Amino acid sequence: MQLQSMYQDIILDHYKNPHGRGLREPFDGESFQVNPTCGDEITLRVHVDGDTITDVSYDGQGCSISQASASVLNDLVVGNTVEQAMTTMNAFVELMQGRGTVEPDEDVLDDGIAFAGVAKYPARVKCALLGWMALKAALASAGADEAAQGVEVQ
Amino acid sequence: MTTSTTPSSAATAPADAPLDVAALRADFAILTRTVRDEKPLVYLDSGATSQRPRQVLDAERRFLETANAAVHRGAHQLAEEATDAYEGARAKIAAFVGVDVGEVVFTKNATEGINLVAYAMSNAVSAGPEMERFTLGEGDEVVITEMEHHANLVPWQQLCQRTGATLRWFGVGKGDTAGRLDLSNIDELITERTKVVAFTHQSNVLGTINPVRQLVAKAREVGALTVLDACQSVPHGPVNFRELDVDFAVFSGHKMLGPSGIGILYGRRELLEAMPPFLTGGSMIELVKMEQSTFAPPPQRFEAGVPMTSQAVGLGAAIDYLNSVGMDNIAKHEHELTRAAVAGLSAIEGVRIIGPGLEADGDVHDRGGAVSFVVDGVHPHDVGQVLDSLGIAVRVGHHCAWPLHRALGIPATVRASFYLYNQPSDVDALVAGVREAQRFFGATGEAAGGGQAGGQA
Numbered sequence: 217m218q219l220q221s222m223y224q225d226i227i228l229d230h231y232k233n234p235h236g237r238g239l240r241e242p243f244d245g246e247s248f249q250v251n252p253t254c255g256d257e258i259t260l261r262v263h264v265d266g267d268t269i270t271d272v273s274y275d276g277q278g279c280s281i282s283q284a285s286a287s288v289l290n291d292l293v294v295g296n297t298v299e300q301a302m303t304t305m306n307a308f309v310e311l312m313q314g315r316g317t318v319e320p321d322e323d324v325l326d327d328g329i330a331f332a333g334v335a336k337y338p339a340r341v342k343c344a345l346l347g348w349m350a351l352k353a354a355l356a357s358a359g360a361d362e363a364a365q366g367v368e369v370q
Numbered sequence: 371m372t373t374s375t376t377p378s379s380a381a382t383a384p385a386d387a388p389l390d391v392a393a394l395r396a397d398f399a400i401l402t403r404t405v406r407d408e409k410p411l412v413y414l415d416s417g418a419t420s421q422r423p424r425q426v427l428d429a430e431r432r433f434l435e436t437a438n439a440a441v442h443r444g445a446h447q448l449a450e451e452a453t454d455a456y457e458g459a460r461a462k463i464a465a466f467v468g469v470d471v472g473e474v475v476f477t478k479n480a481t482e483g484i485n486l487v488a489y490a491m492s493n494a495v496s497a498g499p500e501m502e503r504f505t506l507g508e509g510d511e512v513v514i515t516e517m518e519h520h521a522n523l524v525p526w527q528q529l530c531q532r533t534g535a536t537l538r539w540f541g542v543g544k545g546d547t548a549g550r551l552d553l554s555n556i557d558e559l560i561t562e563r564t565k566v567v568a569f570t571h572q573s574n575v576l577g578t579i580n581p582v583r584q585l586v587a588k589a590r591e592v593g594a595l596t597v598l599d600a601c602q603s604v605p606h607g608p609v610n611f612r613e614l615d616v617d618f619a620v621f622s623g624h625k626m627l628g629p630s631g632i633g634i635l636y637g638r639r640e641l642l643e644a645m646p647p648f649l650t651g652g653s654m655i656e657l658v659k660m661e662q663s664t665f666a667p668p669p670q671r672f673e674a675g676v677p678m679t680s681q682a683v684g685l686g687a688a689i690d691y692l693n694s695v696g697m698d699n700i701a702k703h704e705h706e707l708t709r710a711a712v713a714g715l716s717a718i719e720g721v722r723i724i725g726p727g728l729e730a731d732g733d734v735h736d737r738g739g740a741v742s743f744v745v746d747g748v749h750p751h752d753v754g755q756v757l758d759s760l761g762i763a764v765r766v767g768h769h770c771a772w773p774l775h776r777a778l779g780i781p782a783t784v785r786a787s788f789y790l791y792n793q794p795s796d797v798d799a800l801v802a803g804v805r806e807a808q809r810f811f812g813a814t815g816e817a818a819g820g821g822q823a824g825g826q827a
Contacts, residue, residue: 218406219759219810223752228811254751254767255781277781279751280811343751 245358409761417787429687459686468610576725607701747813
């Protein structure tokens with residue numbers, strides 16, 4: 217049975233009890249992203265104070281993978297610098313695009329390592345990356361995107 | 371070159387006899403494979419693309435090994451045989467849908483067929499006054515429906531944007547008419563301003579079979595052209611475009627046991643004869659000079675370039691196969707599967723059919739074998755993933771009908787779709803799989819959210 221390898225308890229926990237969900241003020245950048253193949257969508261806002269991302273708020277609709285990924289993103293990014301967030305994003309994107317061959321670093325990705333199983337299902341990788349695409353675009357719209365250069369989220 | 375293509379083990383069934391599905395399935399090698407850790411494949415995604423029997427694959431191979439050449443050119447024997455095979459397939463297809471051979475245009479797919487009509491209408495704007503019946507401009511209207519596949523929506527939207535015409539549409543009903551077109555405002559929507567009425571014969575999401583005659587009669591009354599998307603109807607039952615009285619219709623090969631890369635545009639002869647071309651180039655010309663060109667009569671006028679040939683032969687073989695089984699028999703078989711699926715899924719607490727459900731008589735009516743549904747508390751993607759883990763292939767998402775989903779207030783659905791090779795046990799597997807998805811996500815019969823995470827050991 218492969219279901220459990222994708223739907224780790226960590227993912228299901230984040231899905232049922234998402235962290236930081238809901239759109240909040242104030243914010244400096246916002247992005248709306250949609251997965252055109254399935255219609256899943258997310259609106260994500262960032263509040264940046266100096267170099268530090270002080271809040272990530274989001275709302276949307278989607279499958280357990282996309283919603284849990286946004287929740288994990290919130291955990292991983294809030295309170296860190298933009299540069300740290302980009303490092304984390306790079307690691308997560310690398311994991312998701314690795315078709316199951318990348319060994320995730322728990323020190324960097326924390327709960328994000330639970331998505332290693334999702335990477336084996338190409339159709340679901342976009343679900344996991346939807347929130348991160350929104351983060352990248354929201355940081356860009358906040359003018360905090362210098363550090364985002366070079367991150368390719370497909 | 372002709373090919374004989376009857377199901378190998380199932381002799382032509384007498385009318386009213388149930389299909390010998392086990393015998394038919396033996397013709398489809400792919401149905402014997404396993405997926406996801408040795409699970410037998412339960413293929414419930416024929417609405418997206420159908421599987422192909424050995425007879426179709428053999429016909430393509432035989433053609434390529436014995437008669438392959440560029441059609442309608444060349445002075446050699448192979449060219450002659452290839453042309454005969456290509457045109458022979460056209461004749462089979464024309465007979466299959468009750469029209470003349472010269473009214474059948476080969477396209478890349480059904481989407482291209484609709485674009486062909488839409489772009490021909492664009493091109494008519496810059497042609498002479500004799501093209502007036504095809505021209506659109508400000509004040510003119512194109513009428514579609516909210517349940518269209520993007521392929522029968524975006525081309526018309528774009529045509530309107532190019533020409534200044536206005537796009538209007540029928541909504542989908544609520545309450546008693548849920549899942550059906552709301553035609554209560556037909557007299558306000560289809561008017562003297564209407565130039566085109568384009569709609570689907572059978573919804574690829576809801577399964578709904580639309581009242582073609584009513585819409586065509588109204589369109590005729592105001593002199594509008596009709597375009598029928600028959601992708602989900604032609605493969606699954608007897609369809610006669612002449613009897614339906616539509617002006618144009620499209621369907622695709624890969625949804626009816628045939629190859630991909632080939633679609634069909636039917637056009638009423640006098641319309642095809644008058645209509646300007648879409649794609650231009652070789653094969654579609656009559657006379658070419660450096661200054662200007664004239665065009666071949668239809669259907670060649672609409673088949674620029676060297677066409678797909680083995681695909682046409684394969685589609686001809688698919689039609690032979692379908693005919694030998696009998697389209698009435700196929701329709702009856704799918705009706706039973708659809709009734710069982712709608713009944714089985716409806717009986718699960720927390721599952722809602724999106725489309726016509728069981729009627730008061732316990733049966734389904736005026737609907738085909740696309741059965742879409744949502745499961746409270748489990749996103750369609752996640753339902754699909756659980757089904758996939760059990761070997762059950764369904765489609766999830768908006769099925770290229772995003773506006774329909776938006777109108778229904780749901781982001782996505784799970785869709786099971788049936789064909790002649792599906793069997794009652796496939797329906798049982800689907801129903802059991804949906805229950806398993808509920809169990810896995812702890813959503814059994816509960817409203818969305820708030821349930822226990824996981825639930826699995």
